[in-house]
Amino acid sequence: MTYSLGVASPYAIGIGDFNNDNRIDVVVSNNGTHNVALLVGYGNGTFASPKMYSTGSSSSISIVIGDLNSDNRSDIAFINNDTSTIGIMLGYDEFFPIQMTYATGTSPYSVAVGDLNHDTRLDIVVANRGSNTVGVLLGYGNGSFADQMTYSTDSWPLSVAVGDFNNDNHLDIVVANYYGNNVSILLGYGDGFFENQTTFSTDSGPQAVAVGDFNSDTHLDIVVANADGNTVSVLLGYGDGSFANQTTYATGKWPGSIALGDFNNDAQLDIVVDNYGDNAISVLFGYGNGFFANQTKYSTGSSPIALAVGDFNNDNQLDIVVVNRDGNTVSVLLGYGNGSFANQTTYSTGSRPLSVAVGDFNNDTQLDIVVANRGGNTVSILLGYDNGSFANQTTYSTGSNPIAVAVGDFNNDTRPDLVVANLNEKTVGVLLRYDRGALEDKITFAPTYGSRLRNFALFDFNNDSLLDIAVVNYGTNNIGVLLGYGNGTFGNQMVLSTGLNSHPYSITIHDFNRDGQADIAVANYDTKNLVTFLGSGNGTFENQERYGVDFDFAPLIIGANSFNKDGRSEIFVAYDGIDYVDVLVTYDIGSFSNHIKYSTGNWPRCVALGDFNNDTQLDIVIANRYDNTVSILLGYGNGSFANRMTYSTGSNPWSLAVGDFNNDTRLDIVVANLGGNTVSILLGYGNGSFANQTTYSTGSNPKCVAIGDFNNDTLLDIVVTNTGGSTVSTLLGYGNGSFENQTTYSTGYEPWPVTVGDFNNDTRLDIVVANFGVNTISILLGYGNGSFANQMTYSTGAAPGSVAVGDFNNDTLLDIAVANFGDNTVSILLGHGDGSFANQTKYSTGSGPSSVAIDDFNNDNRLDIVVTNWNNNSISIFLGYGNGVFTKQMTYVTGTSPSSVAVGNFNNDNQLDIVAANAEDGSVSVYLGYPNEGFLKQMRLITGNGSRPKSYAIGDFNNDGQIDIAVANSGTNNISIFLRHDNGSFGNQMAYATDSSPWSVAVGDFNNDTILDIVVANLGSDNVGVFLGRGNGSFSSQKTFTT
Known part of the structure; x- marks a missing residue:
């Protein structure tokens, strides 16, 4: 009508x-x-x-x-x-x-x-x-x-x-x-x-x-x-x-x-x-x-x-x-x-x-x-x-x-x-x-x-x-x-x-x-x-x-x-x-306070966290590349830290990890020494101090290190990437702070970062390596006896320089995040649970993403991502939706050339905090997290x-x-x-x-x-x-x- x-x-x-x-x-x-x-x-x-x-x-x-x-x-x-x-x-x-x-x-x-x-x-x-x-x-x-x-x-x-x-x-x-x-x-x-x-x-x-x-x-x-x-x-x-x-x-x-x-x-x-x-x-x-x-x-x-x-x-x-x-x-x-x-x-x-x-x-x-x-x-x-x-x-x-x-x-x-x-x-x-x-x-x-x-x-x-x-x-x-x-x-x-x-x-x-x-x-x-x-x-x-x-x-x-x-x-x-x-x-x-800086040694290249003095407060350890040292900053539990203590390492320490290598319930440190073709073991005394290093040979130019129990003997082992030889070395631990000689496995060209996880749900740890020189990651599935299968490779962005794992889509299967230094992105590869992965999805970061870490920053039971951006002196936060998809980045200013990032609760407030190592100004930046409601x-x-x-x-x-x-x-x-x-x-x-x-x-x-x-x-x-x-x-x- x-x-x-x-x-x-x-x-x-x-x-x-x-x-x-x-x-x-x-x-x-x-x-x-x-x-x-x-x-x-x-x-x-x-x-x-x-x-x-x-x-x-x-x-x-x-x-x-x-x-x-x-x-x-x-x-x-x-x-x-x-x-x-x-x-x-x-x-x-x-x-x-x-x-x-x-x-x-x-x-x-x-x-x-x-x-x-x-x-x-x-x-x-x-x-x-x-x-x-x-x-x-x-x-x-x-x-x-x-x-x-x-x-x-x-x-x-x-x-x-x-x-x-x-x-x-x-x-x-x-x-x-x-x-x-x-x-x-x-x-x-x-x-x-x-x-x-x-x-x-x-x-x-x-x-x-x-x-x-x-x-x-x-x-x-x-x-x-x-x-x-x-x-x-x-x-x-x-x-x-x-x-x-x-x-x-x-x-x-x-x-x-x-x-x-x-x-x-x-x-x-x-x-x-x-x-x-x-x-x-x-x-x-x-x-x-x-x-x-x-x-x-x-x-x-x-x-x-x-x-x-x-x-x-x-x-x-x-x-x-x-x-x-x-x-x-x-x-x-x-x-x-x-x-x-x-x-x-x-x-x-x-x-x-x-x-x-x-x-x-x-x-x-x-x-x-x-x-x-x-x-x-x-x-x-x-x-x-x-x-x-x-x-x-x-x-x-x-x-x-x-x-x-x-x-x-x-x-x-x-x-x-x-x-x-x-x-x-x-x-x-x-x-x-x-x-x-x-x-x-x-x-x-x-x-x-x-x-x-x-x-x-x-x-x-x-x-x-x-x-x-x-x-x-x-x-x-x-x-x-x-x-x-x-x-x-x-x-x-x-x-x-x-x-x-x-x-x-x-x-x-x-x-x-x-x-x-x-x-x-x-x-x-x-x-x-x-x-x-x-x-x-x-x-x-x-x-x-x-x-x-x-x-x-x-x-x-x-x-x-x-x-x-x-x-x-x-x-x-x-x-x-x-x-x-x-x-x-x-x-x-979620949101983070303005960063507070703490001095480190010369050119801090990697940062990790642990309670080194058994006071239930998180402490910080940094690898100082040009000092050939690690710095320890003991935490007070209120978000602040004591002045650094330093310990000698091998030549050109590039990466480190924390674990108990001698089963004394005290945290120890392992460092990859790029210039010395070794890893250094520093056994902890449980009071914030460490013994002098013991070194073990690796392949050529060891760049990054990770730890895990690769042979199911309840003792921690070590894996390290050898950039010069395009291999990874595994060093099986004896449980007393010493390790076997290395066993090497082929990777792609110029392997940089490495981490571990069970990618095929067989209760055995596997290895993932990012190959900086060929824009791939390598997956080495573990047999549970300390040995690994030949690599499987997946494409990433340009110059992958850091890798982390977590369950991004709440399917109980591990997924992978890769920071691609060469094209200013982070890649997400969702895992199928059988050791294989979907093709990457990329998210834009700041310029020169150098390190990536994963945790839940806004307490929604969904994993989020933090990335350090080397070229524009910032970190990027990507909030996860819990389905494998992430929001656009939120950025925070860092010091000069942030090289590494770690996540932990530094002030005991049930909110995760962030620490980033700033390579060129010899410092770490600490960001305290707090709740912040807004639109997502x-x-x-x-x-x-x-x-x-x-x-x-x-x-x-x-x-x-x-x-x-x-x-x-x-x-x-x-x-x-x-x-x-x-x-x-x-x-x-x-x-x-x-x-x-x-x-x-x-x-x-x-x-x-x-x-x-x-x-x-x-x-x-x-x-x-x-x-x-x-x-x-x-x-x-x-x-x-x-x-």
Whole structure:
């Protein structure tokens, strides 16, 4: 069913019940006609013809719904991009009177509502794209608002949402920063004020953000639609205002809007996102553990740009309304409750609809739709019938270029009102709803000059039960928080900086630090990072750099929730031009203090640890190459060490190892003497001193040494690499501190490092050697009698100079890590348990990686890696995911030319510490470890080549209790559905075709079948597409409604 209104270019979409009829309605911002369109839902998945409300703007691009004036009516807030304003349209039952406008930042782009100051009145948050701020307008509860307060965001804030990200019962703000490729988190104090932003990385070009609990841990997570990355990013929240690194899921092309809902009645949130570029929405079914299945796509109208979710036909199943910008329509897709959707039915909106929200505007318990029509400077109301169809639109004037709309009760009359972001006027317009589901003309809120409002979110940041607004001010590199007065008006924005030249783009809100307060995550487009602002619950926020995340690409859209029941917040990030979304989870990523230096001998080449004086404290031993000595530094157990004691070795000591060679329960030392073709044995007295060396002959140029029991006689033996002879020598021990003559085995050319382990699970020690000269490792399997099989070789990177072993993927089989000095990488070779290994996977390090060690630095029972980088004087930390995959490096400064590294607990605090030998400045650097929560990239959701995800939404699409994700892929004209498994991972995407350029996606039960449906705004085809869910994670083909 279509309702024609000409060329509308629907850009953003939202859903809500605007006429109190318990039917989900759809609101769409029409970018091409300067208005928003409201499509009232009939409760059967169809909608009334859209009612147009002018925004007075040429580019309304974001819309959110909330009760901004505490009248129990859904109101709409939308962003007028060109004028950098937020428009607010207050809901009423018959029509919306003349709008009240409030100044925002430049180019207000997205609005959200929430009670930010705990006064039971909804406030408004607006993302000011042009000024890189969010504006917060506190509501008075009578439909009016205080002047905005602004907070800095990152570059080009395009989307804003609110939620309690730190469990402090205060609403926080999350902003998607398009050019910053991140989300900004602004944690609320509960009084309408917010902390400065903290950013978390997303994929490229984050366009939209939504929040929900994706892992059923009661902590809000974030999901972001990355328009340029064609992905959605899921960032799982830890409940303290921080988030794990993003996990991305593929969507269609150019996802621009996102919504959440349980589309398959499995009690898990799923995601729906519009795909502007391929006229489809993507539904990603959640598994309830923070992971999502691959997208399922449903067709929409042309250029879906926004969407919202609701039950439009009262079947207790969520439906979707999608704004189709180029078709001037919205598409309604009725959900079947099993994750699938009926074909779209389209309804006309105003010109260039860009944003949509839903609410019951006529108190008939049926959800209606409101659309922001950018081209007509109106919003459209489409009243819903209980069968999912909608009446023809009724339009109401807004400010110039309404770009986003949200719904909320701003005047406490129990009726949904609208807030609209007026792009050209730098205002938000509030339209109070009266009678039968219409919208009162907007109130506009303008952030500071040049803010270029990009996105916004609504939430109660100050715990006054009134919705506030967080706006993304792209142009001024900040977000603004505007606390609501509960009457549809807002206070001045409080500004939170997102960083110099950050250009915040998208925002999401969640309780990231689990303090019960809503926090804000902002994606910064230009600086490609995520910043987080932890809310205090009083409307103020603190910028938390520890939750910052750097991205490889410009984040387009972010969203937050807690998806996988682990108590951690997650953030979804979609990137500009990138075909995946990342999921970031708040996590103890560990950290280390600034290094403390201790003097050694000349050119320390190797370091090892042991308790040499039996005081239960770790000590350090260093081989000093040019002094022909070893240095002993006795530890005090508090992280500090005594001055060195030195002992003579052979010529040019290169490597050493520690063990009890004479069975006296006292540690001894073995040293490989490169210049003397010997190993030195220094027997320990147990008081920190050692006997003079005893030497044993080796092959030519012994470089590295390791120890183990090679013949199963319970006595330690020695293996040493002979660089000059391309062999290893084994010296079997007698248990009294003496050794047999060497036995040699061939290796590759120029063997350097050596270590031991049982690689084939026969309870016999084997040897691994890295061959520096031929870029391989050699595996010599042991027979258990002191002899070894001929070598097997595996390729590494260039000039492998160090090797370590450990179980990196928790399969109880030993794996190998190799530091490749020649190509600045570390190689991971996963073991098969039979002595063979998979091909290497390489990770970039600093320049000239010289040594590698393995241990668990962040106490997550997963092995991590530390590497010394000789050429740029640093160490690199790679945190392990426990599946054989590692994060990107975190670096710390060392002394000059770090040559060797070891790991141990030097201060008895249950945190591992690190010591690195600095060859050229004659010192060791000690780094004390401490816990540090931040974001860790958890997974990536691939949306397909050229998909360009622009928006996403979450919901439980298959009724399995897991939060799933729907992504709008603007580039491939589809939506991606990612269903989440119980283990937190996501299945492959299921794609559903939309109309042209789905840009925004939302989730709701549109046909009252208790099954989540998806609605996507098709920017290129001027309609919204509704995908009716079937409750099993699948959806019907889209039904389009013209906007």
